[in-house]
Amino acid sequence: xxxxxxxxxxxxxxxxxxxxxxxxxxxxxxxxxxxxxxxxxxxxxxxxxxxxxxxxxxxxxxxxxxxxxxxxxxxxxxxxxxxxxxxxxxxxxxxxxxxxxxxxxxxxxxxxxxxxxxxxxxxxxxxxxxxxxxxxxxxxxxxxxxxxxxxxxxxxxxxxxxxxxxxxxxxxxxxxxxxxxxxxxxxxxxxxxxxxxxxxxxxxxxxxxxxxxxxxxxxxxxxxxxxxxxxxxxxxxxxxxxxxxxxxxxxxxxxxxxxxxxxxxxxxxxxxxxxxxxxxxxxxxxxxxxxxxxxxxxxxxxxxxxxxxxxxxxxxxxxxxxxxxxxxxxxxxxxx
Amino acid sequence: xxxxxxxxxxxxxxxxxxxxxxxxxxxxxxxxxxxxxxxxxxxxxxxxxxxxxxxxxxxxxxxxxxxxxxxxxxxxxxxxxxxxxxxxxxxxxxxxxxxxxxxxxxxxxxxxxxxxxxxxxxxxxxxxxxxxxxxxxxxxxxxxxxxxxxxxxxxxxxxxxxxxxxxxxxxxxxxxxxxxxxxxxxxxxxxxxxxxxxxxxxxxxxxxxxxxxxxxxxxxxxxxxxxxxxxxxxxxxxxxxxxxxxxxxxxxxxxxxxxxxxxxxxxxxxxxxxxxxxxxxxxxxxxxxxxxxxxxxxxxxxxxxxxxxxxxxxxxxxxxxxxxxxxxxxxxxxxx
Numbered sequence: 001x002x003x004x005x006x007x008x009x010x011x012x013x014x015x016x017x018x019x020x021x022x023x024x025x026x027x028x029x030x031x032x033x034x035x036x037x038x039x040x041x042x043x044x045x046x047x048x049x050x051x052x053x054x055x056x057x058x059x060x061x062x063x064x065x066x067x068x069x070x071x072x073x074x075x076x077x078x079x080x081x082x083x084x085x086x087x088x089x090x091x092x093x094x095x096x097x098x099x100x101x102x103x104x105x106x107x108x109x110x111x112x113x114x115x116x117x118x119x120x121x122x123x124x125x126x127x128x129x130x131x132x133x134x135x136x137x138x139x140x141x142x143x144x145x146x147x148x149x150x151x152x153x154x155x156x157x158x159x160x161x162x163x164x165x166x167x168x169x170x171x172x173x174x175x176x177x178x179x180x181x182x183x184x185x186x187x188x189x190x191x192x193x194x195x196x197x198x199x200x201x202x203x204x205x206x207x208x209x210x211x212x213x214x215x216x217x218x219x220x221x222x223x224x225x226x227x228x229x230x231x232x233x234x235x236x237x238x239x240x241x242x243x244x245x246x247x248x249x250x251x252x253x254x255x256x257x258x259x260x261x262x263x264x265x266x267x268x269x270x271x272x273x274x275x276x277x278x279x280x281x282x283x284x285x286x287x288x289x290x291x292x293x294x295x296x297x298x299x300x301x302x303x304x305x306x307x308x309x310x311x312x313x314x315x316x317x318x319x320x321x322x323x324x325x326x327x328x329x330x331x332x333x334x335x336x
Numbered sequence: 337x338x339x340x341x342x343x344x345x346x347x348x349x350x351x352x353x354x355x356x357x358x359x360x361x362x363x364x365x366x367x368x369x370x371x372x373x374x375x376x377x378x379x380x381x382x383x384x385x386x387x388x389x390x391x392x393x394x395x396x397x398x399x400x401x402x403x404x405x406x407x408x409x410x411x412x413x414x415x416x417x418x419x420x421x422x423x424x425x426x427x428x429x430x431x432x433x434x435x436x437x438x439x440x441x442x443x444x445x446x447x448x449x450x451x452x453x454x455x456x457x458x459x460x461x462x463x464x465x466x467x468x469x470x471x472x473x474x475x476x477x478x479x480x481x482x483x484x485x486x487x488x489x490x491x492x493x494x495x496x497x498x499x500x501x502x503x504x505x506x507x508x509x510x511x512x513x514x515x516x517x518x519x520x521x522x523x524x525x526x527x528x529x530x531x532x533x534x535x536x537x538x539x540x541x542x543x544x545x546x547x548x549x550x551x552x553x554x555x556x557x558x559x560x561x562x563x564x565x566x567x568x569x570x571x572x573x574x575x576x577x578x579x580x581x582x583x584x585x586x587x588x589x590x591x592x593x594x595x596x597x598x599x600x601x602x603x604x605x606x607x608x609x610x611x612x613x614x615x616x617x618x619x620x621x622x623x624x625x626x627x628x629x630x631x632x633x634x635x636x637x638x639x640x641x642x643x644x645x646x647x648x649x650x651x652x653x654x655x656x657x658x659x660x661x662x663x664x665x666x667x668x669x670x671x672x
Contacts, residue, residue, distance in 0.1 A: 149638035149639075150638070151487045151583050151644075153489035153568075153581045155491070155531050155570065169529075170513075173509050173512060173528075173529075174513040176509060177509050177510040177512075177513035177514060178510075178513060188613075188614055189612070189618050189620070190618075190620060193505075193509075193573060193574055193575050193620070194574060194618050194619060194620040195491050195572055195618060196618055197579070197581070197618070197631075197646045198614070198615075198616050198632075205634065205637075206633075206634035206635075207634060207637075215637065228637050228638040229637060229638065230583055230637045230638045230642070232489075232644065232646065234491065234579075236491070236531055236572055236573075237529060237573050237574075238529055238530060238573075243533070243570075245489045245533070245568040245570070247487050247566055256542070276525070278524055278534070279534075279538070280534050282525050282530050283530055283531060284525070284526060284530040295533075296534075296542070296568070297542075298541065298542035299541065300566045301541075301551065301564050301565060301566045302485035302487060302564040302565065302566045302585075303485075306566070308487075308566050308568065310533045
């Protein structure tokens, strides 16, 4: 079996570390594994397949001989290294939002539009985490009838802000439980015992950059260029799974039974009708796994062609690392 | 100035205690103050106006000579004592949901439909907490044009489940911070570092009782019998303020500027454009006060006649105790 040389750019962050874990779990046939990070993190040792691999400083020369580069860095770093990755001949699967709206770059959730990954195997973008989880929940329904619009409210975990976000919530919960000063640096307000209805930057239409991703990326992934989405993104004091309440309107009327059947049949999704005596999932139920859980499917009382539902998924896994590795796995399987 | 004899039924619970605090703060002219509770709590001393008042066991004879009875008990207790309160000649202002849908019982948010309180001064019902906070946020807009429908997603504090809810979150946060077993009894799942998309009981249409209150009570309070509401009620690990993301459709198109102006002008509401460097409120900002904070007013991208906004309010205060005392205050002022 052919083996593949894989670099992870940003290997010491929360998503980068999870990518290494997922590569192992999925038994990707790895030749060389190259964890790359900033000079500051170079030399760090990371567990991989029972051994240790040493993190190297990312430079423009790092990518020579690689087959795939998985990106887990912010936009500026992604933009900086993308040309060198492309020159090296490796396929760049990028978790940042730098290239997501580039019409030449496929934006892919494998279960939904996996075929798009084969269109242009130079750079492939991994979508926004809330967008992936929401679309996984509704994509089965979209097969029955095109979705015209969605109103989505998110309940987003602190892991979306990386290791610093997780640490800030842990520190604040410790201070609340034991006394001590509440300090916030990563989030714009206290997040423990609070929620914050603002993620990203403000756009001209008063939506945040995070909120607009659901519409803009949703259009590309679902192949619905007219899709309309009103989204409110809210940070909640949850560690690593996002939840979304979605009200969607379809062209054709879809019954609850048809919707449940479509969700049940959709790969990567689990319809929850009973979990520990509850008839709905909570974000904690989905921690540390790739499945998106969907529940509470019911009629939208404000629109005859509407449905409303609740979904949860691990932000670090299916919302980021696993989706990227799944894209790579799809390309590898096609090549074999 | 005339003084009024006031009983608080359920005086030792979270809402009952807050009612006593609010009566003091509002300088209600009190003759006798009578805190009533179950036999178990009788004898407890409660601070009131610089002194102590002793809690008495509630019996059918307790209400003789009272002018007002404020109810802070669950439905079965409210139904049990209502006939005796009515016979005593006192006005019963009830925070339970027992009488809210009774067409002979006014359901009142003073700033919105205060005049309804004068229609039938026998029993007056205090609405559901999320409903009060949501309607306070949108009532200014409803003056400009009738609201046809709303899609609301709540972020509800644990105080809505009473003292036990607050204690359960505190205990779980302590266990998470310091190690220890996570126990849940009040909520159907762990609430610390989690969210739970289910409050109340399931109805035939798969909505919860809590979710249907927004439509059913909203119709009565806003005098919009055709109002349609799709609501998702979610418990979040926040101590005592509820937040709601609301997308509303009006008959006439209302601009963002018109909506902001209407919200700014509405009594009991504060439009947030800058609070500690943020352009939106969080639930923590509204703790321990009566004002409902509204922010993030923007166009609904899925409907030309829609707007979307975010609001927060203290569940124990405006969501329960303060609203009940405000109804009483309105009746007293009218009587004077």
